[in-house]
Amino acid sequence: MFLKRKLLAFVISAVIITSVALFILPRLFAKNGIEISIVYFSEDHSGLANLQSSEAIIYYQVFIISYDDGLTEIAKGKVSSSKIFIGLNEKLRRVCERWLELPYGKNTLIGIEVNVWILNKAGNEILGPVIRYKLLDPERILNGGIEKVLININEESIPRTKIDKIMNNIGSEGDLLRHVEFLDWLLEYEITPEDIAAKLEENGLNDWVKWVSGKAYIKTPILVIENKKNSLGYGVHITAAYDIAINEETTIEGSYGIGNKILEKISEGLNLLELSLKLYNGVKTVSRKISSGIYFVDVLPGRTAYIYIWTRPYFEHYRWYVNGIRTDKEKFISYISDFLMEDTTKVLIESSYRPLPSTVLSSISNSTEIIAYKDSLDVGESIDSWQVINYTYDIARVGYYDIGTLACAVISSVVSYLNPALGIIASTLTISLSYNTEATTIALFGVQNRGDGSSIDGTPDPNCVNSSVVLHYYVTTLQYRKESLLKETYYFRIPIARIITECLSSSN
Numbered sequence: 001m002f003l004k005r006k007l008l009a010f011v012i013s014a015v016i017i018t019s020v021a022l023f024i025l026p027r028l029f030a031k032n033g034i035e036i037s038i039v040y041f042s043e044d045h046s047g048l049a050n051l052q053s054s055e056a057i058i059y060y061q062v063f064i065i066s067y068d069d070g071l072t073e074i075a076k077g078k079v080s081s082s083k084i085f086i087g088l089n090e091k092l093r094r095v096c097e098r099w100l101e102l103p104y105g106k107n108t109l110i111g112i113e114v115n116v117w118i119l120n121k122a123g124n125e126i127l128g129p130v131i132r133y134k135l136l137d138p139e140r141i142l143n144g145g146i147e148k149v150l151i152n153i154n155e156e157s158i159p160r161t162k163i164d165k166i167m168n169n170i171g172s173e174g175d176l177l178r179h180v181e182f183l184d185w186l187l188e189y190e191i192t193p194e195d196i197a198a199k200l201e202e203n204g205l206n207d208w209v210k211w212v213s214g215k216a217y218i219k220t221p222i223l224v225i226e227n228k229k230n231s232l233g234y235g236v237h238i239t240a241a242y243d244i245a246i247n248e249e250t251t252i253e254g255s256y257g258i259g260n261k262i263l264e265k266i267s268e269g270l271n272l273l274e275l276s277l278k279l280y281n282g283v284k285t286v287s288r289k290i291s292s293g294i295y296f297v298d299v300l301p302g303r304t305a306y307i308y309i310w311t312r313p314y315f316e317h318y319r320w321y322v323n324g325i326r327t328d329k330e331k332f333i334s335y336i337s338d339f340l341m342e343d344t345t346k347v348l349i350e351s352s353y354r355p356l357p358s359t360v361l362s363s364i365s366n367s368t369e370i371i372a373y374k375d376s377l378d379v380g381e382s383i384d385s386w387q388v389i390n391y392t393y394d395i396a397r398v399g400y401y402d403i404g405t406l407a408c409a410v411i412s413s414v415v416s417y418l419n420p421a422l423g424i425i426a427s428t429l430t431i432s433l434s435y436n437t438e439a440t441t442i443a444l445f446g447v448q449n450r451g452d453g454s455s456i457d458g459t460p461d462p463n464c465v466n467s468s469v470v471l472h473y474y475v476t477t478l479q480y481r482k483e484s485l486l487k488e489t490y491y492f493r494i495p496i497a498r499i500i501t502e503c504l505s506s507s508n
Contacts, residue, residue, distance in 0.1 A: 032144045033092065034136065036060070036084040036114060040153045056120055059128075059183040060084050063113040064136075065285045066095045067102070068215075070192065070314045070337045071113060076184055088141065096138035104288065104344045109135040109249070111285040114151060117183045118158075126183070127158050129320070131256065131331075133284040135249075157483050181323055185331055189317035189422065191415050193218055193337075196313065199414040205357060208410075210310050210340070217310035217340050221406040222349075222433060223445050224306040224356065224498040227299040234465050235301020235503045236379070237453035242307045242445045244293040244347050245435075252311070253402070253434045254283035254335030255480065257425065260328045266421040273428070274478045277332075281402065281430065281480045281494065285335045293347035298450075301464050301503070307351045307445075310340040315411045315426045332422075334408055334429035359413035360406065367408070367427035368474040368496055376468040376504060379451035384443030385497075388473055393492035398482055400434050403444055404496040407431035428478050430494050447471070447499055467505030474498045 038058065059078045063071040072095060075086045086092065099105045117128035136147040197209040197216035208219040223242050229235040244250050259265075259277040266273060299305045313336050320329035342348040374391065377383060385403055389395060408431050416423025433444065451466040479491040 031085075031087070032141055032146060033085060033087040033089075034062075034112070034141070034147050034149060036062075036086070036149045036151060038082040038084070038116060038151045038153060040082070040118075041155060056080075056118055057180070058082070058084070059117040059119065059180075061115040061184045062086060063115075064092065064095050065111045065335075065337050067098045067338060070190075070312075071316070071333075071335070074112075076182060078182065092141070096142050099138045100142070104341050106139055107289045107291070107344065108138070109287040109289060110138055111135055111283070111287075112149070113283070114149060115185065116151060116153070119180055123160075124163050126161050126163060126322075128183075129185075129258070130158060131258075131280070133253075133282060135251070135284050135287050154483060157489060183320070183322055185318040186321050187316060188319050189419075191315040191411060191418075191426075193312040193314070196411065196414045199417060203357075203359075207354075208357075212340065215312065217338075218313055218407075218410055219308050220311040220313070220336075220339075220410065221306040221308045221356070222403075222497055224304070224406065225297070225299045225447060226304045226498070226500045227301060228500060228502040229302045229463065230503045230505075234463050234467070234505060235461075236467055236469055236501070237301070237450035237461075237464055238299040238469075238501055239296065239448045239450050239453075240299060240305070240307070240445065240499075241294065241296045241448075242349060243443065244291055244349070244433075249287045249289055249436070250291040250347065251284055251287040251434045252336045252339060252405075252431065253281060254285060254333060254431045255279060255281045255429045256283055256331060256333040257429060258329065258331050260330070262330050262332070262425065263421055266424055273424075277425070277428075277478075279428065279478055279480045281398075281432070281482075282400075282434075283333060283335045284434075286338055288341070288347070290345050291341070291347050292345055293342070293349045295349040295351060297351045300461055303353060304355060305351060305353050306356065307349060309347060309349055309405075311336045311405075311407060312338045313407045313411050313431065315415055315422070315429070317422065332425050332429060334411055334426060334431055336407060336431055356406075357413065359416070360409045363409040363412035363416070363423070363427045364406065364474065364496065364498060366412070366424065367477055368498075369477050370472050370500070371475055371495075373471040373473065376470050377447075377449040377501070378468045379449055379466050382446050382448035383471060384446040386443050388495050392475055392495045394490070395437050397490045398492055399437070401437050401444070402432045402434045402494055404430040404432040404476065404494045406496070406498070428476070430476055430480075430496070432494060445497065447501070449501070465503065465505055467503050469501045469503055472500040472502075 062075040066072045074091045116130045193216040200208045210217045227238045257277040257279045297305045318331040320327045340348040412427035415426045452464045474496040475493040482490040
């Protein structure tokens with residue numbers, strides 16, 4: 001009996017030890033989180049060596065998109081190597097778990113913003129900021145995986161600032177070189193979805209707000225069709241469709257601008273703003289790995305219709321600090337933290353024939369200009385988003401397929417009430433739906449000339465004729481920068497999905 005008990009105790013001990021070895025220890029020592037690798041390119045490749053030398057220090061600040069609070073800082077510090085590792089700290093864990101609580105959480109990728117500066121002691125300068133946005137899988141991070149992020153830095157395009165120009169009031173130059181402990185962006189001004197909702201409801205636009213579990217979602221037009229009659233009162237029947245493809249990542253991207261003393265210069269006008277505010281697109285914040293949605297709308301002569309989704313938009317103004325001391329460098333960013341789904345795979349898409357609010361229209365006018373499409377549309381012909389984009393910018397050089405929503409106009413219309421200068425900046429920071437050009441095989445939207453097709457209830461409009469139509473669309477006034485690993489920087493304007501059609505004929 002004694003031997004049996006001893007044998008049983010041995011077996012139980014072995015099982016416990018094996019369990020600890022197989023299940024508990026790996027979790028205790030698991031290295032899950034985010035690994036950021038920095039590759040520094042220069043013409044002679046000397047930059048890579050300098051980056052890893054004792055004369056260079058890399059400073060970083062990393063934000064992640066949280067479901068509840070937008071961009072949230074999860075890490076800040078400095079390293080002497082080209083690797084940054086962010087373990088599963090409490091903030092990162094909370095953000096990932098919150099996303100996975102949602103019904104569609106497992107199909108969601110969330111964005112991080114990586115800010116990098118390089119202190120070059122030998123050159124007495126700070127290189128940067130370099131800002132990159134990447135999408136990560138929260139489920140992978142929580143389950144013990146490492147999400148790897150590659151940051152390519154082109155030496156030719158990285159901003160350089162002499163230290164004595166930044167902080168001449170900090171003391172001697174040598175002291176600063178020895179005591180730069182941190183570089184970071186600090187939030188100075190923020191407009192949240194709840195701020196936007198309060199202002200919209202205050203102005204009687206309650207139908208532009210949807211509350212879900214205490215969170216405000218804002219009506220965001222993704223295609224606006226204004227079907228004008230001509231001067232004699234004749235028009236055509238237009239049909240528009242919006243198609244979000246299934247089994248492709250539907251990504252919403254914001255944009256940001258960086259400059260010095262922007263708020264002081266804004267009174268000089270929007271055209272002069274371009275000289276002092278550098279705009280960048282590609283703020284990846286949220287993406288559905290599996291999503292779909294299609295919507296059709298008929299637009300009869302003299303009517304306007306728009307197709308929209310529901311989103312959570314933000315506008316933020318940051319100031320750059322060195323060792324906690326405020327500089328004159330500013331960053332402005334517009335982005336969307338989430339968009340509503342009808343179910344686990346289908347994006348909620350709806351439409352309206354009501355006029356757009358005048359404040360939204362004025363915000364569009366402040367930051368866009370109208371472009372005449374090269375060809376008219378005959379009866380039965382259509383135009384799609386691919387044609388609009390190809391006519392506007394080089395997709396291959398931009399690297400993705402990008403159509404602006406009216407989110408920036410909605411944000412700007414609200415921000416302008418509180419701060420007109422910031423409202424102007426907000427209107428220039430486009431938020432768009434983006435797809436990888438290699439993955440997308442269908443058009444995001446299409447607009448067809450139906451001629452004198454019947455109205456929705458089957459009754460023909462006597463002024464609805466078979467005729468060609470001229471077509472106009474809108475593009476951003478200011479240009480966005482697209483950096484590459486080569487010297488060349490590409491500037492492009494983003495088309496906004498607001499299209500105007502007008503009948504060319506006088507009668508049948």
